[in-house]
Amino acid sequence: MTVHPSLQTYADAWTHSVEAISELVKPLVEGEWNGRTPCPGWSVRDIVSHVIGMECEQLGDPRPIHSLPRDLYHVQNDHQRYMEMQVDVRRHHTAPEMTSELEYTLIRRMRQLRNETRSPETMVRAPLRAEQTLELALHMRAFDVWVHEQDLRTALGQPGNLDSPGxxxxxxxxxxxxxxxxxxxxxxxxxxxxxxxxxxxxxxxxxxxxxxxxxxxxxxxxxxxxxxxxxxxxxxxxxxxxxxxxxxxxxxxxxxxxxxxxxxxxxxxxxxxx
Structure with missing residues (x-):
């Protein structure tokens, strides 16, 4: 089975962008993972950590048990604290750890989408212990990963995909x-x-x-x-x-x-x- 027809556009756009992200970061050496991006407060590593974390949550994985440092100037509200948890817990991961976790997470997530049989109206997990429809969840993941793909392209000096499905x-x-x-x-x-x-x-x-x-x-x-x-x-x-x-x-x-x-x-x- 494949995803519901009304979800296919979002699934295709998400796949296009996450595969581009994977290709962008695969050849990076250790120091390049610390490069600044246009996303306030986040490095290349942080953006990839965010993508990994959000896809893990869509897979139903438990959130990490982790205490955030108090000196993160870009974290100013509950939504940002929620998003930062998946990022900060990976801040000391090495380049091989990042690329291998990203690859494994995307394999799992793509398999989930290929086998998706739920209706678009099914309620699924959302940030801050909320719920949203499956259609909105996949819509927002397609949007999010395209924007973060562009963050990485800007940081790495590799423009492209400005007219992609995402x-x-x-x-x-x-x-x-x-x-x-x-x-x-x-x-x-x-x-x-x-x-x-x-x-x-x-x-x-x-x-x-x-x-x-x-x-x-x-x-x-x-x-x-x-x-x-x-x-x-x-x-x-x-x-x-x-x-x-x-x-x-x-x-x-x-x-x-x-x-x-x-x-x-x-x-x-x-x-x-x-």
Whole structure:
């Protein structure tokens, strides 16, 4: 048996990205595992540890019993503490230990997906002792591993896969959060529209509309008189939305037209990942 048809897109995207991660880190020597990545506070080793840990949790493995150090500046809330546990417990693992555990975990996880017979609505394990549907779990794993693949590519100077299956899932995932960014976080006035124009390997144009009650929605129709138009390339968009870079650092790659105060508020609140 294979995964349910509605899950296949996520399974394929996840597989594409985790195999790319495995190939990226396989030839690394010991010192390269400590290299900084765009993911705040995490090294190459930390990102691979996170991927291993999250896939182990999807397999049903118990979480490690481990006490976090108190001096981790990037750990500031319960969600970050939860994620850090799988990372910190592996911080002293050697390169061979990391690559062998990654390979073994991916073999187990791919076998699990090949043999998956549960329905997409089945409730499964989620972070912080919560539950989520199997479909959402696999969706979020496909999104997460693509973003972390890009973290590793940036850290290792090996760009690529900006238009892979995981990139398209990432686009859709980030666009779902855009109405809240514009309407709630940035405080766009009622009855206004904001256009996002993205070029590059993944191209799209979306309009966020704020209704009379201040609620946001997003669609693919152009607006004739938007309050703000933000134009940027795909890499800049995902890096901003995933909190990999601040707006000030990429202001030369973002063209903002219209209400500059609102544009600035949107860009300051653009990051939507925890």
């Amino acid at each position: 990139a398209l899932i990432t686009r859709d995932t980030l666009l779902e959060a855009l109405p809240k960014v514009v309407a709630k976080d940035a405080g766009a006035p009622p009855n206004t529209a904001v256009v996002i124009d993205v070029q590059g390997p993944v191209e799209f144009l979306r309009t966020v509309r704020v209704d009379g009650e201040g609620n946001g929605s997003v669609d693919g129709s152009p607006s004739l008189g938007p309050a703000v138009t933000l134009a940027m390339d795909w890499e800049t968009y995902y890096r901003l939305a995933c909190g990999r870079v601040r707006a000030q650092a990429v202001e030369d790659r973002v063209k903002a037209e219209g209400d500059q105060e609102l544009a600035g508020a949107i860009l300051r609140n653009f990051a939507v990942t925890p």
